[in-house]
Amino acid sequence: MTWRLFRFFLFQLAGASLGRFLFRGSSPTQGAILGLLAASALWVLIDLRRGARLLLWLKRGETAVPARVDGLWGEVADRTWRLIRAREQKAADSEARLQEFLAAIQASPNGVILLDKNNRIEWCNETAAVHFGFDPKKDVMQHVGNLLRDPHFAGYLAGDDFLHEIVIIGPRSTASRPVRLAVHLHRYGEGRKLLLSRDVTALEQAETMRRDFVANVSHEIRTPLTVLTGFVETLQTLPLDDEERARYLALMARQAERMQTLVNDLLTLSRLEGSPPPGSSEWVSVRALLTLCEQEGRALSVLLTDGSGKKHDLRVEDAADEEIAGSQAELLSAMSNLLNNAVRYTPAGGRIEVRWQTLPDGRAEFSVKDSGPGIAPGHIPRLTERFYRVDSSRSRETGGTGLGLAIVKHVTQRHGAELRIESQPGQGSRFSIVFPAGRVRPLQPV
Incomplete structure (x- = not known):
């Protein structure tokens, strides 16, 4: 600042000296005054020009480089430029x-919607757009009530109690694919609201399955327990001869065996769900699996057809010399369950075919085809549910627990395979497991 004042006074002195020199013959004093005024006017004009250049720089908004202005305005321009750059950097950091x-928020598995004080959408993430069928760009500043026309939600939004969440039916819900959404509103800022949503369909389905599972297990265990209790009371209260006593004890043994089978199947399911999937280091002979499976199937067939005068026509094709990677116990359980189901539901004298074949794409298929009564298409999607039975009385008569296909499904998934079910009423059924090519190879020499 001192240097600028010195330059100003030096400029004035130069103007006065020039005026005194020019008017040295007539009136030096007057010439000095005129020179001083001219120098001041010129200084002001130069300053105005610098100011105009600074104003033009500000109007253009060319803040990438500082304004090229000298003098006091240059200092103002430099400080202004530094301040603007600092503000721009701060704004960039904030952005x-x-x-x-x-x-x-966009990566959040939950839906997030920001609403203004008039309940208009200011922003939403992709999850919320999927939940409610919004367009994140076109639906901005639209009233959320106009896009989400659910009476329960409308009452929740109009009310004043946002301490709890509500569950509504998703806009894209269908009868075959129901969607349930939990919605929770939170206040923030000046009248604004934060809407959070999460898909609870799987959670509610799991809870429903848990309730059904407990109810089914209780029912399955209660029935044989009731029968056992009745037999015990009979044995305790009635005088029975040896033949009647033996018959009652045999019936009690069957009910106890039924409960034991149920418990074993439940433990198998629990182990399948709670253990890591089998690796690819353990290889099992396919021929050995089919042999064990055939032995179990024939034993069950003899038990079920005893006294009928007819037997099942059970045919097991000889498998190629191949082996499969996985757990021998799990694979045998899945294969045996498919064959045992065919034996249980195929009338005596019916035909059952068991086959192992390599598909053209390198995969392998284990299949069981029977000539039983067949299954209506409406039942097929639910066959792998726990305790689901097409004919519950028939299943209990033959000793089924309703868990066999659930076990097959879990074993199939754990081995990266695919369970296929083909059936028509009156034409029998075909159940098959298709294993990936990476789990099958020719039998290796020991």
Whole structure:
């Protein structure tokens, strides 16, 4: 600042000296005054020009480089440019943090919607757009009530109690694929609201399955227990001869065996769900699996057809010399369950075919085909549910627990395979497991 004042006074002195020199013959004093005024006017004009250049720089908004202005205005321009750059950097940092925050919300598995004080959508993430069928760009500033026309939600939004969440039916819900959404509103800022949503369809389905599972297990155990209790009371209260006593004890043994089978199947399911999938290091002979499976199937067939005068026509094709990677116990359980189901539901004298074949694409298929009564198409999607039975009385008569196909499904998934079911009423059924090519190879020499 001192240097600028010195330059100003030096400029004035130069003007006065020039005026005194020019008017040295007539009136030096007057010439000095005129020179001083001219120098002041010229200084002001130069300053105005610098100010105009600074104003033009500000109007253009060319803040990438500082304005080229000298003098006091140059100092103002430099300080202004530094202040603008600092503000721009601060705004850029804030924008970067905002984008990081929005990216984090965008990656959230829950839906997030920001509403203004009039309940209009200011922003929503992709999850919320999927939940409610919104367009994140076109539906901005639309009233959320106009897009989400659920009476329960409308009452919740109009009310004043946001301490709890509500569960509504998703806009894209169908009878075959129901969608249930949990919605929770939170207040923030000046009248604004934060709407959070999460898909609870799987959670509610799991809870329903848990309740059904407990009810089914209780029912399955209660029935044989009731029978056992009745037989015990009979044995305790009635005088029975040896033949009647033996018959009652045999019936009690069957009910106890039924409960034991149920418990074993439940333990098998629990082990399958709670253990890691089998690796590819253990290889099992396919021929050995089919032999064990055939032995179990024939034993069950003899038991079920005893006294009928007819037997099942059970045919097991000789498998190629191949082996499969996986758990021998699990694979045998799955294969035996498919064959045992065919034996249980195929009338005596019916035909059952067991086959192992390599498909053209390198995969392998284990299949069981029977000539039983067949299954209506409406039952097929639910066959692998726990305790689901097409004919519950027939299943109990033959000793089924309703868990066999659930076990097959879990074993199939754990081995990366695919369970296929083909059936028509009156034409029998065909159940098959298709194993990936990576789990099958020719039998290796020991």
